[in-house]
Amino acid sequence: MNGSRTWRIGLIGFGNVGQGFVRVLARKEVMLREKYGFNFKIVGIADPVKGSVFDPNGLDPRKLIELVDRYGNIKAYEGGRKDIDSLTLCRSGDVDIIVEVTPTNVKTGEPGLTHIREALSNGKHVVTSNKGPIALAYRELKELAEKKGVMLRFEGTVLSGTPAINLALESLAGAEISKVEGIVNGTTNFILTKMEEGLTFEEALKEAQRLGYAEADPTADIEGWDAAVKAVIIANVIMGASITLNDVEREGISRISREDVANALKEGKKIKLLAEVVKEDGRVRASVKPTKIPLTHPLAGVSGPINALTLHTDTLGRVTIIGPGAGRVETGQAILSDVLAIHRYVRGA
């Protein structure tokens, strides 16, 4: 046990998730020390837009948040080196854990994939919420981490801070999971819930955009791409498959009408955009599609932007987890829980 170690964290990306994580760290610094024996320094941040700064003595999380709240960037941070780039941070001898939170690119995985490879190769633990590298290269990255004796954790890629990956891999260790069904995209679940209340698809989408749940270009959500990427992660990480995005049978919700939703309700059913990953005879199939489920189904009551997973196991039957699936602080919580897991494992309890 080495409770007095100070973890040196390097942050790549200072958008919503990076800021959410630093906010949570700043607010919880004392609690983390007292309850978990967890001490940290943020030694560097690298973001091509928000700015970069590096100081092996540690940056002040409160000042970083203050600056980004006021100016939208951290370029005016006093002290530290400003010429640091992301790859230098990945290789720095002053960093123990790289937190990789650049935007997801599901085609190339970049720039996250290169960052994660570089950090692991240089013996850094990596925590990420970036879905691209995990969906594209989980096996390679996992083997690299094992070879280097470091950890690669990514709770935030599915259901944000709501335990999903670590629930399946750690809390349910030893159980065999033959099927995972989930509502893994909050935007589409919000839209479908609003359509149950009588809105048309277009009205519900506008409402989702107004509330910040949907992007200006909502394609990734409503056509099921985001859910399909999460299905790939579930298949490859939880169920041991090696599938790609092209292997996922995918249909979005843009062709669902208010009438479809109302007719389903009359039958005692709800239409949900379900991600389903099934292992049968050693083969794993994944799909994302609008599905009618009875009101008694454990996912039927999951409304609004909330996400959920039902895991079908050999020893426990169905286990369902329900919680938020997105958000700055929510994904910051995912990163925090992963960083604390590294702290626990390295400490040996």
Next chain:
Amino acid sequence: MNGSRTWRIGLIGFGNVGQGFVRVLARKEVMLREKYGFNFKIVGIADPVKGSVFDPNGLDPRKLIELVDRYGNIKAYEGGRKDIDSLTLCRSGDVDIIVEVTPTNVKTGEPGLTHIREALSNGKHVVTSNKGPIALAYRELKELAEKKGVMLRFEGTVLSGTPAINLALESLAGAEISKVEGIVNGTTNFILTKMEEGLTFEEALKEAQRLGYAEADPTADIEGWDAAVKAVIIANVIMGASITLNDVEREGISRISREDVANALKEGKKIKLLAEVVKEDGRVRASVKPTKIPLTHPLAGVSGPINALTLHTDTLGRVTIIGPGAGRVETGQAILSDVLAIHRYVRGA
């Protein structure tokens, strides 16, 4: 990393849970080695009724199950020493992990409390599903484990193998939990569900007894004692309190009539036996009582013998987990997940 270590397990108690655990181990031996690098030997079992046997070379799990299925005990096991007792097993130099699964006694915690103290004092990791010692002496046992540099794990004490304790302490590490609401007793939830279908309390209780959900003397379940013990564990383990069973405001379901249930349904509500643990101004209050909840409440859809917990957190809002709350294999899964956690932590990943 030490993937080739063989964990030597000593089992105290060979009732339902102990048998469930050995059944699961026997069935999963190959998978556990291949997937988790987990190798084990059961070196001893001590049970004053089912029989005791000790062999540092390892007992055959399949033979143990075969014997107990055929004769109700393992006294005819060929080989090994039969004169082993539980305390000798706790002290044996041939044991790494003690699995303590004797019956719960919530007044004294015995004999489990003595077993766990003795095992920890002798530097053994301990895994238990025994609620008594954890409800009565969590802090003392936790400090003893820390002092000795070993782990004390007890996922099975709440919601059997459905992640509850480890979900809150590990998967949700860093989140502050201000309130836990739960359906933590399957027997009473089954009875209330049957009463929604029109049965009287007495009829529903008989049905529960027929199906093996309720004991011949159902007091511990229907008067809320079992749920109250779990509320104590939640309060002390998850929310840092130091309360006892007497501190729990407790009311059972024996005075709930079919009419009460029907009237609630007419109001769009369900009556559930809710355990609630709330932290306010640093003080923790715990209660178990029949509570009317609206159908939109995340616990309203939890029917039959299923259990659930809703954790109210600062970073994620509400997170709900739903799954089985009892059962031989289900609690065996809890023990297995804890044993695998010890394996992970000691290995350092």
